[in-house]
Amino acid sequence: MLVNPPILALLIFSALASAMLLYSCVYGIRIIKGWNIKSGSEYQLSLERRTYLISTIINYVFVFQLLSFFVFIYTADQLHTVFAGAMCAAGTLNLNEWGYRTVLLKFLTCVFSGVWLLINYVDNRGYDYPLIKKKYGLLLLIAPFALIEGVVQGLYFFGLEPDVITSCCGTLFTSENEGITAGIVSLPRLLVQGAFFGTLALTVLLGIAHLRRRILRGYPFALSSIAASAASAVAFMSVICLFFYESPLHHCPFCVLQKGYGYIGYPIYFSFLAAAVSGPAIAVLDPLNRIESLKTVVPSVRKRLIWLTLGAHSLFAGITIYEMIFSKFQLQ
Amino acid sequence: MRWIEKQRNILDFTLGSLLRRRGKSLALLIVYSLVIFMLASVIFFTHAIKKEAAVVLEGAPEMIVQRLIAGRHDLIPKSYADTIREIKGVYAVNGRLWGYYYDPTNGANYTLMVDSDLNDTAGSIVIGKGVARNLPGDNYGAIPLKASDGSYLFLKVGGILPAESELVSADLILMSEKDFRRMFGIPDEYVTDITLQVRNPKEYTTVATKISQLLPDSRPILKEEILRTYDAVFDWRAGILIVILLGSILAFLILAWDRSAGLSVEEKHETGILKALGWETSDILLMKFWEGVAISLTSFLVGILAAYVHVFFFASGLFEPVLKGWSVLYPEFRLTPFIDGYQVATLFLLTVVPFTIATIIPAWRTATIDPDTMMRT
Numbered sequence: 001m002l003v004n005p006p007i008l009a010l011l012i013f014s015a016l017a018s019a020m021l022l023y024s025c026v027y028g029i030r031i032i033k034g035w036n037i038k039s040g041s042e043y044q045l046s047l048e049r050r051t052y053l054i055s056t057i058i059n060y061v062f063v064f065q066l067l068s069f070f071v072f073i074y075t076a077d078q079l080h081t082v083f084a085g086a087m088c089a090a091g092t093l094n095l096n097e098w099g100y101r102t103v104l105l106k107f108l109t110c111v112f113s114g115v116w117l118l119i120n121y122v123d124n125r126g127y128d129y130p131l132i133k134k135k136y137g138l139l140l141l142i143a144p145f146a147l148i149e150g151v152v153q154g155l156y157f158f159g160l161e162p163d164v165i166t167s168c169c170g171t172l173f174t175s176e177n178e179g180i181t182a183g184i185v186s187l188p189r190l191l192v193q194g195a196f197f198g199t200l201a202l203t204v205l206l207g208i209a210h211l212r213r214r215i216l217r218g219y220p221f222a223l224s225s226i227a228a229s230a231a232s233a234v235a236f237m238s239v240i241c242l243f244f245y246e247s248p249l250h251h252c253p254f255c256v257l258q259k260g261y262g263y264i265g266y267p268i269y270f271s272f273l274a275a276a277v278s279g280p281a282i283a284v285l286d287p288l289n290r291i292e293s294l295k296t297v298v299p300s301v302r303k304r305l306i307w308l309t310l311g312a313h314s315l316f317a318g319i320t321i322y323e324m325i326f327s328k329f330q331l332q
Numbered sequence: 333m334r335w336i337e338k339q340r341n342i343l344d345f346t347l348g349s350l351l352r353r354r355g356k357s358l359a360l361l362i363v364y365s366l367v368i369f370m371l372a373s374v375i376f377f378t379h380a381i382k383k384e385a386a387v388v389l390e391g392a393p394e395m396i397v398q399r400l401i402a403g404r405h406d407l408i409p410k411s412y413a414d415t416i417r418e419i420k421g422v423y424a425v426n427g428r429l430w431g432y433y434y435d436p437t438n439g440a441n442y443t444l445m446v447d448s449d450l451n452d453t454a455g456s457i458v459i460g461k462g463v464a465r466n467l468p469g470d471n472y473g474a475i476p477l478k479a480s481d482g483s484y485l486f487l488k489v490g491g492i493l494p495a496e497s498e499l500v501s502a503d504l505i506l507m508s509e510k511d512f513r514r515m516f517g518i519p520d521e522y523v524t525d526i527t528l529q530v531r532n533p534k535e536y537t538t539v540a541t542k543i544s545q546l547l548p549d550s551r552p553i554l555k556e557e558i559l560r561t562y563d564a565v566f567d568w569r570a571g572i573l574i575v576i577l578l579g580s581i582l583a584f585l586i587l588a589w590d591r592s593a594g595l596s597v598e599e600k601h602e603t604g605i606l607k608a609l610g611w612e613t614s615d616i617l618l619m620k621f622w623e624g625v626a627i628s629l630t631s632f633l634v635g636i637l638a639a640y641v642h643v644f645f646f647a648s649g650l651f652e653p654v655l656k657g658w659s660v661l662y663p664e665f666r667l668t669p670f671i672d673g674y675q676v677a678t679l680f681l682l683t684v685v686p687f688t689i690a691t692i693i694p695a696w697r698t699a700t701i702d703p704d705t706m707m708r709t
Contacts, residue, residue: 004568
């Protein structure tokens with residue numbers, strides 16, 4: 001176990017967030033069981049008040065979750081100094097089986113909480129809370145993710161044993177324990193680049209078509225946005241990062257977060273995360289449009305969300321394409 | 333624009349109402365700032381001293397070879413240096429002579445080291461600032477050092493080391509090889525340890541493996557490992573200190589919870605009137621949000637500034653002995669100020685986030701009470 005301030009901060013935050021989510025779930029269950037908007041009973045009134053509390057809690061937890069995501073990655077990156085052979089977060093996350101799982105779970109929690117907040121936002125604008133039961137049903141699905149994430153993160157940190165000089169031997173003869181997902185890296189470059197640019201172009205086209213109501217359904221746009229996010233992630237690891245590192249063999253997705261690269265990784269990660277949250281959320285809006293009390297709300301939300309998705313993808317593409325063109329390193 | 337205008341008005345109102353309850357707000361602010369100050373001091377100090385250790389070790393040899401006998405560090409024969417020199421890629425192999433000396437007159441430990449520049453002027457030494465501070469008077473003259481055979485060696489102070497390197501040199505005494513061997517009775521064919529450089533940094537571990545195969549009773553230590561150990565040790569100390577301080581964070585959270593849960597009569601009236609005037613529950617929650625932001629940001633700023641002054645101008649007087657370790661002749665030094673977003677984010681996660689979470693439920697309680705009952709109380 002490694003005890004240092006950021007690790008403690010992350011563990012404490014996870015414990016608090018889990019406690020708050022559990023608390024919300026208890027009331028979520030009560031709302032699913034006993035909600036009756038037509039009733040004027042004391043119980044219904046108290047439930048209506050609770051909804052304010054729960055959406056406030058989730059709002060805060062989501063924002064802090066985002067912060068903790070970045071602090072976690074940065075911490076993993078910083079830890080490489082205490083482990084032999086690790087050069088960045090890629091090495092330290094690989095120290096035990098829980099590192100990458102924590103990153104994945106944190107990412108999923110962010111995506112789900114984002115979608116939940118969107119539904120909550122739309123629902124609060126309908127006079128009769130049309131989505132209340134679905135919303136709390138979804139909350140019951142999200143909470144376990146956050147709880148498991150807290151546990152997995154704990155397992156990761158508790159399993160770390162720093163490589164320090166012990167009295168018996170000075171030098172630790174460890175081999176380099178950095179391993180990169182070889183499958184992604186060895187994909188053919190043209191295929192990856194084609195998929196990256198293709199899905200991006202498709203997403204922009206579908207987004208504009210959806211904005212102009214040429215395509216009424218949101219699913220095509222949402223699907224292509226998800227595909228573009230996935231293609232971005234793969235392309236980043238296999239091709240794009242090479243331009244940042246100016247080296248044909250360095251495929252690490254985490255080194256860009258370091259100071260040596262001007263922390264350019266943070267805007268890249270942020271735009272990726274924004275696109276990954278807002279893209280799928282468009283698909284959620286489609287069925288909501290059929291609800292009477294939301295007819296006026298959904299179109300304006302949809303419009304903003306499409307712009308947000310397009311903006312996030314463009315930011316990601318903008319930074320990476322700029323680097324691909326102006327980097328001193330070129331692939332021939 | 334209307335949205336910004338609304339937030340601005342609510343913030344304006346919140347600040348006004350915080351000022352009206354000056355005493356109550358101030359008490360919370362002070363405790364909050366104090367908690368942040370303590371944590372920030374620990375975090376800043378650890379970070380700065382880790383940097384300092386890295387700077388100090390920059391000039392250190394890449395690899396040191398020691399000899400172990402029965403698990404203890406022992407003198408190493410000079411002939412080992414010749415064996416090491418044979419390994420390909422190794423250069424600058426040197427034997428070092430150094431040791432510690434306990435000075436009973438003032439209870440301090442000195443580090444004694446041979447400097448080859450002094451070999452021609454036996455009988456003369458160069459001392460660090462810390463040693464000089466411990467000597468009476470300004471004119472140092474000669475220092476008596478007790479040799480291993482019980483006799484005294486009187487060594488003339490030929491110079492004082494510059495202050496820049498005080499972290500490494502405070503307790504240092506440099507002397508000639510002849511004086512050193514006489515003092516400790518070390519035979520000519522032995523040295524304390526051997527330092528070496530390797531041309532290709534990627535070969536460090538290979539060379540280390542070769543050395544331990546050729547000289548099975550030796551222990552190679554890499555500079556990189558010393559740094560890693562320092563990093564881990566300082567991190568660990570800071571972590572332990574924060575675990576201890578967790579008690580005070582918890583106490584503070586309970587205070588914050590209590591403060592925002594136990595509303596005064598005026599506050600209840602105020603909220604009641606606001607609601608009667610048409611403020612919605614969400615507006616009151618928004619007001620409470622801005623209240624939290626105002627209090628947190630003020631305390632955060634005050635706490636961080638105070639910690640900055642404490643660590644970088646007053647050398648972290650409160651926590652220094654715990655974090656740095658302790659010794660009679662500890663160097664006096666000013667740490668290089670260094671704060672980055674990561675440290676601030678860590679502090680934020682440790683303080684503002686728990687504070688905010690602790691005050692959500694009380695804030696919501698206030699926001700949802702009936703205006704009628706509130707005005708009646």
